[in-house]
Each structure stands twice: as C-alpha cells, then as structure tokens.
Amino acid sequence: MAYEEKDGRPAGPPAIRALGVRKRYGPTVALDGFDLSVEAGAVCGLLGPNGAGKTTAVRILATLTRPDSGEVHVDGLDARADPRAVRYRIGLVGQNASVDEVLSGRQNLVMFGRLYHLKGAAARRRADELLERFRLAEAADRPVAGYSGGMRRRLDLAASLILAPPVLFLDEPTTGLDPGARIEVWNSIRSLVGSGTTVLLTTQYLEEADQLADRIAVIDGGRVVAEGTPDELKARVGPDRVETVTRKPTLDEVFLHLTGHPAAQDKEPTR
Amino acid sequence: MTTDTLIRPSAPGGIRDTATLAGRILRHWKQRPASILLGLLFPVLMVVMFGYLFGGAMAVPDGKYMDFLIPGMLVMTMLFGLESMVVAVTTDAARGVTERLRAMPVTTTAILSGRGVADVLNAVVGLAVMVACGLVVGWTTHHGVLPTLAGLGLLLWLRFAFAWVGIYLGLLLRTPESAVAVQVLVWPIGFLSSAFVSPATMPGWLNTVATFNPLSSTATAIRDLFGNPMWNANDWASQHAIPLALAWPAALTAIFLPLAARQYRALGR
Numbered sequence: 335m336a337y338e339e340k341d342g343r344p345a346g347p348p349a350i351r352a353l354g355v356r357k358r359y360g361p362t363v364a365l366d367g368f369d370l371s372v373e374a375g376a377v378c379g380l381l382g383p384n385g386a387g388k389t390t391a392v393r394i395l396a397t398l399t400r401p402d403s404g405e406v407h408v409d410g411l412d413a414r415a416d417p418r419a420v421r422y423r424i425g426l427v428g429q430n431a432s433v434d435e436v437l438s439g440r441q442n443l444v445m446f447g448r449l450y451h452l453k454g455a456a457a458r459r460r461a462d463e464l465l466e467r468f469r470l471a472e473a474a475d476r477p478v479a480g481y482s483g484g485m486r487r488r489l490d491l492a493a494s495l496i497l498a499p500p501v502l503f504l505d506e507p508t509t510g511l512d513p514g515a516r517i518e519v520w521n522s523i524r525s526l527v528g529s530g531t532t533v534l535l536t537t538q539y540l541e542e543a544d545q546l547a548d549r550i551a552v553i554d555g556g557r558v559v560a561e562g563t564p565d566e567l568k569a570r571v572g573p574d575r576v577e578t579v580t581r582k583p584t585l586d587e588v589f590l591h592l593t594g595h596p597a598a599q600d601k602e603p604t605r
Numbered sequence: 606m607t608t609d610t611l612i613r614p615s616a617p618g619g620i621r622d623t624a625t626l627a628g629r630i631l632r633h634w635k636q637r638p639a640s641i642l643l644g645l646l647f648p649v650l651m652v653v654m655f656g657y658l659f660g661g662a663m664a665v666p667d668g669k670y671m672d673f674l675i676p677g678m679l680v681m682t683m684l685f686g687l688e689s690m691v692v693a694v695t696t697d698a699a700r701g702v703t704e705r706l707r708a709m710p711v712t713t714t715a716i717l718s719g720r721g722v723a724d725v726l727n728a729v730v731g732l733a734v735m736v737a738c739g740l741v742v743g744w745t746t747h748h749g750v751l752p753t754l755a756g757l758g759l760l761l762w763l764r765f766a767f768a769w770v771g772i773y774l775g776l777l778l779r780t781p782e783s784a785v786a787v788q789v790l791v792w793p794i795g796f797l798s799s800a801f802v803s804p805a806t807m808p809g810w811l812n813t814v815a816t817f818n819p820l821s822s823t824a825t826a827i828r829d830l831f832g833n834p835m836w837n838a839n840d841w842a843s844q845h846a847i848p849l850a851l852a853w854p855a856a857l858t859a860i861f862l863p864l865a866a867r868q869y870r871a872l873g874r
Contacts, residue, residue, distance in 0.1 A: 396708050400873050421710040432701030434631045449711050464699045477636060
C-alpha cells in the first residue's frame, strides 16, 4: 500500500484511509482492527463473505455509523471529527435504491441537488446533465415507482454524483439486479473510472470485482486479510496449481484460499 | 466530466433545507391526488357514519349530537396525522431515503422540522375540509371569529405535538408493517376520549382515563370556544380544558421532540 507512481503521476495521500477501526454490536464484533488505504483515483473492491464486515466498513467510511475506535480519513478529512464536511465529498450507493418513489427522476435529482446546497438553477441544470448521462432523460418526468430495477439504480448513482464527489462508495451496487441491468450499472461505474473518482466497491460477486476493481481488499472476520491487484492475488494462490492447471485460478479460488470460506454463490448465470 | 468542475455548493441554510424537505412532502400530494383525497375524505365518512347512523341514539343534554361530534372529529383528524407520519417515516427508512439524507450534509434539525412543517400544512388542509363538511351538515360556531380561530389554533398545536410522537414512533418501529400497529391503536385512544361521547357516560376508571386524555382537553376546549354542546363537562379537567389544551401538547412536544432527535442520531450507532 505504498504510494507508488502510477502512469507517471506522482501519487498523493490516499483518498480513503482507515486505521485500526473497531466496531462491535453487542457481543458481535463487526470490525476488528480494519485497515484500508485507497489511493486517489483508484477503484478498490472490498470482497468478503456475508457477515465479514463489508457493509459496516462502508457505513463507517461514509459517516453513517460511528466507529468505537480507530481513525477514518476520507479525502484528507477526519470523518469522525467533521462528518458534515466529508458528506460534501462523498457519494453513497447503498443496497437499495435510496430515492423517492413518488417523485419523478428529475424531481429527485433537483431535490437532492438543493439539499447539497446547489442554487435552484444549478440544481436543475445538474439534474438535466445527470439524466442525460445516465440515459434517464426520456423517463425523467415519470414517477420512480414505474422505473425498472436498473433505472432506479442508475438514478441512485446519479443522485450520488450530484456534487461530483471525489470519493464514491458503492455497497453491493448490483445486488438484486438481473444480468442485463447489472451490466448497465457496470458500464455506468466504468464511465466514472478515469474521471478521477476514487471508488470503493463492496460486492459478493467475484466477477464484479474482477470486472471493475483495479485493487482488491479481501475482508474476513472484520479485518482485511489480503490486498493487491487481482493478478497479484491470483499469483499468490497460483504457484500451487500451475503444474497441472493451465488456466489462472479464478477469484473464487483466491477467495477460498484466503478466507477458508467458499464465495457466496451468485444465483444468476455468470458470463 | 468537464461541467463537474463548475459545481460549487452555496452556503448551507437550515431554513432552506427545511423548506426543500417540506416541499418534497407537498409534492407527494400533487403526484398522488387520489390517495391524499382519500385521506382527507375519511374523516368526512366518519362524520356521516357517527353523525347519522349512531347520532339518533345519542342524547346530548345541551344540544344536537352532530354539534358535539364535529369538534370531536376535528380532534380525530389531528390524531390521524400521527399514523400517516409513522407510515411516512418508516417508508423512508425502508426505501433507504433516510440513509441517503444521512449521508448528505443535511442537519437533523432540518430533517425533523421539514416533516413537522409539512405535517402542520397538511393539517390546515384537513381542517379546512372538515370545517366545510361540518358546515354542510349544519354545524357552526357561535362565539365569533377570534374564538373560532383560537380553537383551530389549539387543534394545530395538538397536531404539532403529534408530529413528534409520529416521527419518534416511526424511527423506533422502523418498518412500514409495524406502522399498522399504530393505525390500530389510534382507535382505542380516540374512543377513550370525549371525541365521540362524554366521558361522564363511561364507567369508573375508563371515565378518569378518558377525562385526562389530551384529546379530551382539546375537544372540550374547542367546544367551549366554538359554543358547541359540552355534554356534562363538569369535572376538573373539563373545567380547565383550555389551559390543559395548551399544556398537553407542550408536554408531548417537550418529551417527544428530543426523543425523536435522539432516535434519529441513534441511527448512527
């Protein structure tokens, strides 16, 4: 996790940094010394079985939950000391589309824009841009209740990007979507990469991490047990197998090797 | 993303956030006129049911039952706001809207007061419909404009208190399914008051509970202000109905507003 040079750019301080974060709920320890560092502009996949602490980690980083102890810095700001300042710099896409079902897509984006303290005209202009960019312009004035799952998730993503935040948290962004909608959301996320947004993505779908993330942190028992690029993680498991198997190990195998758990089974067919 | 660099939030303002959040709820009315209309007309249906179906069997010593019932139904209309608040708060939690707002730079105060403001505006419309309904069935006020306005003010004051109770219960119960419990509980609370009949007609301890029900204080106070039948309102609570109609909502607000704020902040545990 050293600040390496990437594409000739000098690397700055990490956009997301958690150090020794602990969180317990009654007798259950959700995070047990969680450390993570994500450099600016990177897409980091946080991978782990159910109950490993993925969602707790994201909620703490996104200021929704207060940790019991540990340090949390987002975009250089202390998230525990000044959550309100952090909230101007992050977007969060949770596990359900957090938008107002009764209002139209446009009304949602304008309202959230105003709540991000954009002036009325700026909020409307920004809503138009995002509706266009997420291919929702046609459905913009229909109530969200009539949107498909993929459209809702795209609207949710758009609402999270109103201030073009430097840091975006995606907590299982494609859970519950059909394969077509999942690919649509993947494409939307890919379009963010390269725009300099730092993305932390949690997922149970290993293929999703393989498709989108340039670094992966494997979390188990409330702490990060391995971190690296997908290829590095594969190489770590690889040598045990290359003699007889010509293919690279899949991330499923990496996962099993590192955590001792089989990966969560994706009910939908994978490509 | 060239346009993104132009995005600069202006200075945050709690009042503007409150207005935006209240405006959201008012927009719901425009988007779903049928369900809002149904909510407004439900108390009208109750007036017809109780006034015309049960009314014949009711003997109010100092007037007509309909003139006693309408102030009671105005109070019930305020109480119905509590259940719709619980439904609204739990629905926001279930849909993840609460989470989104919490991840945004919006203050707890703005989120709570946005709901409160919208609810009081909702109550104004509900009262207008019920007053019109009352006038159609022959009810009226007898002591002039100022006492009438004072009575309506007491009703809104009660609703203001119920808004915080509703927000607190909504945050506590979390799921829209459990909000059904509140919808059911509203009825015994309503019947155990002077909204429909005089507590003097009730036996023993039920009489005491109904007499000191905050709904009874407001109902008796507005009957007094409107010059409507009081139906044996001779006990201590009824004699002091107006100060009690001011004090009860103040006490409820003093208890449930901090509880609602605490429960909202507890979402971050």
